[in-house]
Amino acid sequence: MSENFKPIHWADQTADRIIRGKGDKEVYTLASGITPSGVVHFGNFRETMTVDLVARALKARGKNVRFIFSWDDYDTFRKIPRNMPNPEELEKYLFQPIVDTPDPFNKSESYAAHHEANYEGQLHRVDVNPESIYQAKKYRAGDYKNEIKKTLASRDKIAKILNQHRKEDLSNSWWPVSIYCEKCNRDKTSVLNYDGNNELSYVCDLCSHKGKLDLDNTSRVKLPWRLDWPMRWVFEDVDFEPGGKDHSSEGGSYTTAKEIVKDIYGGEAPLYLQYEFVKIKGGAGKMSSSSGEVVTLNDVLNVYEPEIVRWIFASYRTNVEFAVSFDLDVLKAYEDFDRQERLAFGVDSGNQKKVDMAKRVYQLSTVGELPDEMPIQPSFRHLCNLLQINEGNVEKTRSAYEIKNDRDERRFKERSHCALYWLKNYAPDDFKFHVNEKAPAIELNDFQKSFFRNLKSFLENGIDNISTDKELHEKMYDFINEIRESKPDFKPGEVFLPLYQILISKEKGPKLAGFIMSIGKEKILALLNQLDI
Numbered sequence: 001m002s003e004n005f006k007p008i009h010w011a012d013q014t015a016d017r018i019i020r021g022k023g024d025k026e027v028y029t030l031a032s033g034i035t036p037s038g039v040v041h042f043g044n045f046r047e048t049m050t051v052d053l054v055a056r057a058l059k060a061r062g063k064n065v066r067f068i069f070s071w072d073d074y075d076t077f078r079k080i081p082r083n084m085p086n087p088e089e090l091e092k093y094l095f096q097p098i099v100d101t102p103d104p105f106n107k108s109e110s111y112a113a114h115h116e117a118n119y120e121g122q123l124h125r126v127d128v129n130p131e132s133i134y135q136a137k138k139y140r141a142g143d144y145k146n147e148i149k150k151t152l153a154s155r156d157k158i159a160k161i162l163n164q165h166r167k168e169d170l171s172n173s174w175w176p177v178s179i180y181c182e183k184c185n186r187d188k189t190s191v192l193n194y195d196g197n198n199e200l201s202y203v204c205d206l207c208s209h210k211g212k213l214d215l216d217n218t219s220r221v222k223l224p225w226r227l228d229w230p231m232r233w234v235f236e237d238v239d240f241e242p243g244g245k246d247h248s249s250e251g252g253s254y255t256t257a258k259e260i261v262k263d264i265y266g267g268e269a270p271l272y273l274q275y276e277f278v279k280i281k282g283g284a285g286k287m288s289s290s291s292g293e294v295v296t297l298n299d300v301l302n303v304y305e306p307e308i309v310r311w312i313f314a315s316y317r318t319n320v321e322f323a324v325s326f327d328l329d330v331l332k333a334y335e336d337f338d339r340q341e342r343l344a345f346g347v348d349s350g351n352q353k354k355v356d357m358a359k360r361v362y363q364l365s366t367v368g369e370l371p372d373e374m375p376i377q378p379s380f381r382h383l384c385n386l387l388q389i390n391e392g393n394v395e396k397t398r399s400a401y402e403i404k405n406d407r408d409e410r411r412f413k414e415r416s417h418c419a420l421y422w423l424k425n426y427a428p429d430d431f432k433f434h435v436n437e438k439a440p441a442i443e444l445n446d447f448q449k450s451f452f453r454n455l456k457s458f459l460e461n462g463i464d465n466i467s468t469d470k471e472l473h474e475k476m477y478d479f480i481n482e483i484r485e486s487k488p489d490f491k492p493g494e495v496f497l498p499l500y501q502i503l504i505s506k507e508k509g510p511k512l513a514g515f516i517m518s519i520g521k522e523k524i525l526a527l528l529n530q531l532d533i
Contacts, residue, residue, distance in 0.1 A: 007057075008356055009314070011056065017271055033069055048069065054273075098110075230265060233270055242274065274319060307366060335380070345373070452528060
């Protein structure tokens, strides 16, 4: 990246803020993470994607970046999502560590591992490849034992910080740790005493077991979120981590974490960026893994190419809420992406500011290597029509396009599969069609018959001499104007409507001239030959 590079994108501006705020470092650590309490939903992906975009911006400046993703799988299993199989079996593990809860799908070693592997696989599809850190392993290896001791020793100081942001003060029995009972493995426990050194005694509120733990050897003590988060900032030397607006509100976890990291753990907060929620058009409220109300990254990738998913996030500042559409606006999203891609490659022209932004957003959206030339752009709308004409046959549809290289091949296949999935699952009925093999029985008047005779004759003798939809469109209007010589009030709809009925048994459909060209004269003539004209 040249020294004259202007940081026009928020990711570049954030990267520059990190460098200014943290100084010149050998490695910059960027962090994200989540509790695998259920299926990781698309809303969670905004945080992951935010970090990835900033990581790319830092790398563009020649910086070494460590992008860590923390799986909080030592959190307790508090709620069974509605979308989980075998809920009766899962209920036995409520309030135990998520990592100890069995996988209800019987595919992974645990409930946590199932959801972790699932999300990691989805991230790879959009070229996001963080270093995963599994917190259960960290706690059980004793990596945080000194931090736990420091936390316990600072109990009163922590309570004072937290109480400043609470309506009611914490009770005198509050302790800044959670303990998993040695007998029932649940975290419904109360601390009885801490000797100020290594011994922590507790009682289980569920099974009444009393125990004493040696902090140098136990793996059953865990810090709650408001302490665990700032502790790990120092432990991992985190330079940047974004957060949702639920964490960012005054008195929220980021407010207290900034104070705790400094006063308790002797560090400083990373640069922070608040992000807004992502909605699915037509849905209400925010997605939740624990409730089971989820749309996953894979669900979105069924409809949008990986580059377009990245492009959507790169196109919005993090403090702007947006919705990802599954309805007809999918067509607009593809059209907008293709337009920006043409700007980025100089195929379309625009003012310099728009061109520069299009180029930068496109760079941040790329999966794999940045292509040297613009990939093929099959119009999503037209591709949907061709796939329906060819009854979903991707290979037959491929013949309509000039595929120049492997990148074109990937674009065509990904876009075709997205189009087929969208047609099957989300497209409105009036967008879908099936080309008839047998013409339906319809009554035609003499004027309509005249039009269809002319169209049939042209398909037999003249269509090979034209190459554009516009030429065929004009030719059909020539036939209509012939009719108007004897019937001046004749309207185009009087022939277009029955033509749609003949072709697809509907009263409307894709623009007729292009539709006829796409279907091909053989199929059209086969239908017209069945008419009594």
